[in-house]
Structures are given as C-alpha cells and as structure tokens.
Amino acid sequence: MGRPPCCDKSNVKRGLWTAAEDAKLLAYVSKHGVGNWTVVPKKAGLNRCGKSCRLRWTNYLRPDLKHDTFTPEEEQHIINLHKAIGSRWSLIAKQLPGRTDNDVKNYWNTKLKKKLRKMGIDHVTHKPISQILCDYGNITSLPNNTANHFGPSFNNNNSTTFVPESDPSSCITGLAFTNMMVMNPMMESQDHSSTSTLPFGFLSQFQAMGQDNVSLQPHFLNEVTSSCSSSSSPPATDLLSSQCHATAQVVTPSSSPFNWSEFLLHDPFSSADQLNKHQEEILHGLVSSPANPAVGNGIQSQPQGFEVGSSSSSAINGGQGLNNNLPDDHISSSLSSFVDTILGQDSEMRAALFPELLDGSFDY
DNA sequence: AACTAGAGCAACCGCCAGAGG
DNA sequence: ACCTCTGGCGGTTGCTCTAGT
Known part of the structure; x- marks a missing residue:
C-alpha cells in the first residue's frame, strides 16, 4: 500500500552542505537531470533526504541562479509585487530571473x-x-448599515454579534479595536499564533518602531492587550484600554463557538469575491502555464515602468537585465493590467467602505 | 581581546494538493 | 476508494559573520 518512504529521516545527514556534497549533487544532476528526487541522493552517493537535495539544488546549485545582491530595480519589483499579491514568494520569484523564492x-x-x-x-x-x-x-464609527458589512459571518447562526460603537474623532479606537480583535481569547482559542493573523501588521509595526515615531509605548499596548482580553477592569488612566472597552463588543454565546476561519474566508462583498476570483485567474496565468505565452516567454521579465498603484511613478525604469524574452511594452501591459485590475477593484471596495479615505491612497 | 547584538542566509519544518500504488 | 508519498510552498529556526562596545 502506498509508496515506500523516500528516506530514513533518522539516518540522513542534515545541516549545512559541504563542498563535496555539492559537487556530487551537481555532477549527478548535470549528468542525469532532475527527476525523482527521492532517488537522487542514493544515485548521487549522498546521505541526504531527497527533499534536502531538491532544496539545495533549487536554492543554491542551479546554474541559472544569481548570487549577487538584489538590484534597486529588483527590490522595487519585489515591493510592488508584494503589495499586489502578498507573500506569494514563488510567484514573486518567478518574476525575477535568477532568484529563488x-x-x-x-x-x-x-x-x-x-x-x-x-x-x-x-x-x-x-x-x-x-x-x-x-x-x-473609521470602521468603529461606521453607521450600522455599513458596519454590517462586517457582520454577515458574525451573525450567521447567531453565533457572534459584532457591535461597533462610534467614536468619530479617534484614530486610536482603531488600534484598540484591533487589539481587541487580536487578543480576544476566543480568537486565540482558534489560533494560538494569533499575532500572525492580524488583519493588518501594524501592531508588530508599532512594537518595532518603538517609541520614536509613535506616541504609544509598548507597555501601553500590553496593557491594552491584557485589559481587552480579560474581564478585569481596565486601568483608569489607560486611554487605550478604556477605548477598547468602549469601542467594540463581541458577544459570543459559549454554546456556539465562533469560527474565525469562516469569518475571514467569507467575503460579504460580491465585488471582493469577484476580485479574488479574478486575481486567482490572473495569478494562474502568471505562474507557469506553457500554453500561456506571456508566462513562458516573458513573465519572468521585468515590465517597463511596472508600477503598482495609480501613481505614474517610474521607480522601476524598465527592468533592463530582467527581461529576457518579451518586448517591454508587452510585459508592461500584461502585468500592469493585472495589477490595475486588482487595484481597481480594491478601490471599489474602499469606496464602499471608506469613501472619505479615497483621497488618501498611497503610492511609493 | 572578549563579549554581545544584530544582520544575513541556508536549511528545516509543517502543511497542502495532487499523484502513485 | 483509500492510504501514503512527492513536490511545492510559506513560515521559521539556527548558524555564521560582522560591527559595536
């Protein structure tokens, strides 16, 4: 039944590769090519797991890899792509010839x-x-009908009710709200690495930024955190704590545990659903379909003037050296349309949620 | 010179989808 | 149909090197 295991993991060497091991692997792959990685270590005379060999090859030994530092163009390209598609490193790496995920x-x-x-x-x-x-x-100050955009999943099965309360004057309420969301014990019960599930990354950002750029102190956040995650009374002097308690409430019947995954996966906006679908379609096209000429030929290339966002900035000025096969304008149009599509629909979502913030779009 | 902290990076871990037996 | 493995991926760890004290 099934296949035999690729290797005895207790008997294979781990850790850094030696030059001799590299030479063996390189010699084997050069002669036989890459096929079934499980047999590579045996045939190459290596006491390594096949998976380890594959990683060593793909991340280090492959002859087409660059080992020099990233250029400013590549750097900007990474930032732009990350902005568009997030931490999908393999996809991003495919846009940068010679770079691995x-x-x-x-x-x-x-x-x-x-x-x-x-x-x-x-x-x-x-x-x-x-x-x-x-x-x-502003989320916390949205009118009820708008706030309900957050609600459908909360309200499903009467499991959870999210009740935002207004505080139109304060940006801090947003922070407090987020801390409430992040540190809510209910949420932690779903995911112990709750800090990694932050809807936004700025909590860690604050902690990283320390005291220089923001008037909030780390211990301040901690106090918010603790006061928000427990039923104890918040310190009277703690503005954020009081904001936290005053800003939002989550009512959770204990008999019906709330499923955060469902909430996060469920998108109440049809346009957002379409966005996700469209994005996936485009990304699928971006990846590796040999039938897609834009992929096979040029998608590993740097588009000229590729820029995420509405700005006409040309921080990336053509990506010379990255584009191997396609004319720049071709790539530019395919990737720009990809990004434009995403950002256009993002703008629609923002228009629905934060109409007053439309003017605040940010570009590098 | 010794120690420490941080940066950089190679490698591993764990999960998932698809495929093999 | 079921179980297990492979290959791929993103996240994380831990080692090495370097700069600062």
Whole structure:
C-alpha cells in the first residue's frame, strides 16, 4: 500500500552542505537531470533526504541562479509585487530571473520589511501606519448599515454579534479595536499564533518602531492587550484600554463557538469575491502555464515602468537585465493590467467602505 | 581581546494538493 | 476508494559573520 518512504529521516545527514556534497549533487544532476528526487541522493552517493537535495539544488546549485545582491530595480519589483499579491514568494520569484523564492523571502524579511518600517509603511498592507489607524478608527464609527458589512459571518447562526460603537474623532479606537480583535481569547482559542493573523501588521509595526515615531509605548499596548482580553477592569488612566472597552463588543454565546476561519474566508462583498476570483485567474496565468505565452516567454521579465498603484511613478525604469524574452511594452501591459485590475477593484471596495479615505491612497 | 547584538542566509519544518500504488 | 508519498510552498529556526562596545 502506498509508496515506500523516500528516506530514513533518522539516518540522513542534515545541516549545512559541504563542498563535496555539492559537487556530487551537481555532477549527478548535470549528468542525469532532475527527476525523482527521492532517488537522487542514493544515485548521487549522498546521505541526504531527497527533499534536502531538491532544496539545495533549487536554492543554491542551479546554474541559472544569481548570487549577487538584489538590484534597486529588483527590490522595487519585489515591493510592488508584494503589495499586489502578498507573500506569494514563488510567484514573486518567478518574476525575477535568477532568484529563488527563498532568496526573495529572505531579502524581504531582512531588508525590505525594515526599509518599509523606516518609511512608516505597514509591510502587510503597504499603507502608511497613520492611514491604517484612521481606517480602523473609521470602521468603529461606521453607521450600522455599513458596519454590517462586517457582520454577515458574525451573525450567521447567531453565533457572534459584532457591535461597533462610534467614536468619530479617534484614530486610536482603531488600534484598540484591533487589539481587541487580536487578543480576544476566543480568537486565540482558534489560533494560538494569533499575532500572525492580524488583519493588518501594524501592531508588530508599532512594537518595532518603538517609541520614536509613535506616541504609544509598548507597555501601553500590553496593557491594552491584557485589559481587552480579560474581564478585569481596565486601568483608569489607560486611554487605550478604556477605548477598547468602549469601542467594540463581541458577544459570543459559549454554546456556539465562533469560527474565525469562516469569518475571514467569507467575503460579504460580491465585488471582493469577484476580485479574488479574478486575481486567482490572473495569478494562474502568471505562474507557469506553457500554453500561456506571456508566462513562458516573458513573465519572468521585468515590465517597463511596472508600477503598482495609480501613481505614474517610474521607480522601476524598465527592468533592463530582467527581461529576457518579451518586448517591454508587452510585459508592461500584461502585468500592469493585472495589477490595475486588482487595484481597481480594491478601490471599489474602499469606496464602499471608506469613501472619505479615497483621497488618501498611497503610492511609493 | 572578549563579549554581545544584530544582520544575513541556508536549511528545516509543517502543511497542502495532487499523484502513485 | 483509500492510504501514503512527492513536490511545492510559506513560515521559521539556527548558524555564521560582522560591527559595536
């Protein structure tokens, strides 16, 4: 029944690869090509797991890989693509010839996130921190019919009722609301890594930014957190805590546990559903379909003037050296339309939710 | 010179969809 | 039809190097 395991994981070598191992793997793949990775270590005389061999090959030994540092053009391209499609590193890497998903991921985590932070930009949403705070502040002040956009899943099966309360003057309410969302024990029960499920990444951003750029102090956030996640009385002097308690309430009948996954996956906006569907279709086209000439020929290329967002900025000026096969204008149009489509529908969503914020779109 | 903190990066982990037996 | 494995992916860990004290 089934296949035999690829290797005895307790008896294979792990950790860094030696030059001798690299040479064996390189020699084998050069001669036989890549096929079934489970047999590669045996045939190549390596005491490694096939998966480890595959990773070593794809991330390091492949002859078409670049090992030099990322260029400013590549950097900007990563940022733009991340803004458009998020942390789908393999897709992003496919746009950067000679780069692996691991390269891109590492570069993002070690360099670009910090760079964006220093610019005061949330690395998840690619929006200014201040705008995100105001977005959430406005969420809490939305009229009931608008707020109900958040509600359908909450209200399904009478499991949960989300009751926003108004505080039109405060951006901080947004933060408090988010902390409530993040630290709510109910949520934690669904996902113990709740901080990674932040709808936005700015909580960590605040912590990372420390005390320089924001008047909120880490301990301040902690107090909010604790007061929001427990039924104890908040410190009277803690503005955020009181805001937290005053801003939103989640009523959860204990007999019917609320499913956050369903809430997060369910999108009450049909346009957003269409957006997701469309985005998936486009991404599918982006990936690797040999039938798609834009993919096979040029999608690994840098589009000229590729720019996410409505700005006409030409921070990426043509991506020379990245484009191998297609004319720049061809790539530019295919990728730009892809991004434009996403951003256009994003704007529609924002128009529905935050009409007053339409003027605040941010571009690099 | 010794120690520490942070950066950079290679490798591993765990999950998932699809395929093999 | 079912079970298990493979290949691919994103997230995370841990090692090495370097700069600062």
